[in-house]
Amino acid sequence: MxxxxxxxxxxxxxxxxxxxxxxxxxxxxxxxxxxxxxxxxxxxxxxxxxxxxxxxxxxxxxxxxxxxxxxxxxxxxxxxxxxxxxxxxxxxxxxxxxxxxxxxxxxxxxxxxxxxxxxxxxxxxxxxxxxxxxxxxxxxxxxxxxxxxxxxGTPSRISAAQRLSRAYCNRVARHYCEGATMSDHAEALDVTPTHLTRVCKAETGKTAASLLTERQLHSARSLLTYSDTPIQEIASKLGFRSPAYFTRFISQHTGLTPSRLRKTARELA
Missing domain, CATH: 2.60.120.280 (Regulatory protein AraC)
Structure with a gap:
């Protein structure tokens, strides 16, 4: 259920x-x-x-x-x-x-x-x-x-750092499941990965790579928790190269395999 x-x-x-x-x-x-x-x-x-x-x-x-x-x-x-x-x-x-x-x-x-x-x-x-x-x-x-x-009222101007951080967060929300890396997003925003990382850390407290990883992980955990979608389909849906790579990703960030994570979520219910 x-x-x-x-x-x-x-x-x-x-x-x-x-x-x-x-x-x-x-x-x-x-x-x-x-x-x-x-x-x-x-x-x-x-x-x-x-x-x-x-x-x-x-x-x-x-x-x-x-x-x-x-x-x-x-x-x-x-x-x-x-x-x-x-x-x-x-x-x-x-x-x-x-x-x-x-x-x-x-x-x-x-x-x-x-x-x-x-x-x-x-x-x-x-x-x-x-x-x-x-x-x-x-x-x-x-x-x-x-x-x-x-x-x-609203600030009359926002800084260049705020604009970049906002633009990156918007890109992550729209494109997180397309397989693009943080460096790909930096290139699309016409900045270096190093500069993007530094700005995001200063504005959000999180690195640019962490923001992207968190968005992917949230979607993965939600699909494992709330759906019966096969794990290989979830991997494909989220832009991972293979189910094996997806399994490594989930295990690295949760300490559990996708199947075990799904089972644990059901047990919590």
């Missing part, structure tokens, strides 16, 4: 701990998803990789991760918050900008918390019209996010 796979067909409210039901790798490895994601931090601290940059966060930080954007989360002890997944029907990933904010006003904080609490209630009780209610509440939440972003 398969685990329940993440869905992108409807609005879903969850908590930070529920983002990683199988293991911390589900949020700690850099990856992208098919849904827009809004995160509201209510307690604790942590770090988020967002839009090619690493941010530290705490209570009353609000961030928006567009569908198709590379991201990861590292949660500190006792970190808690709410998350809303919002489907992107058109699947366009390049028309919206990630947002990272600190909401300082007590009234604004209370309103965001109210919207999320009401979304959770509608999802839990599923009374008549609950789906329409969730859609309306999510729209209001998105409007509040845009207003808060407008009020905070």
């Amino acid at each position: 398969l685990l329940s796979a993440p869905t992108s067909s409807h609005i879903e409210v969850t908590t930070l701990p529920q983002l990683s039901p199988v293991g911390p790798w589900q949020i700690e490895l850099s990856h992208d998803r098919a849904q827009d994601l809004i995160v509201w931090i209510t307690r604790g601290q942590g770090q988020v990789l967002l839009d090619g940059k690493r941010y530290g966060f705490g209570a009353h930080n609000l961030f928006y991760i567009p569908a198709g954007s590379l991201w990861s989360l590292n949660l500190g002890r006792q970190c808690f918050g709410s998350c809303v997944f919002i489907p992107r029907p058109d699947q366009k990933t390049q028309d919206r900008q990630a947002v990272f904010l600190r909401v300082n006003g007590g009234q604004e904080q209370a309103f965001i918390t109210f919207l999320l609490d009401r979304l959770q209630r509608e999802q839990r009780e599923q009374q008549e019209g609950w789906s329409e209610a969730m859609s309306s509440l999510a729209s209001v939440l998105q409007i509040e996010l845009r207003r808060a972003a407008d009020a905070a």
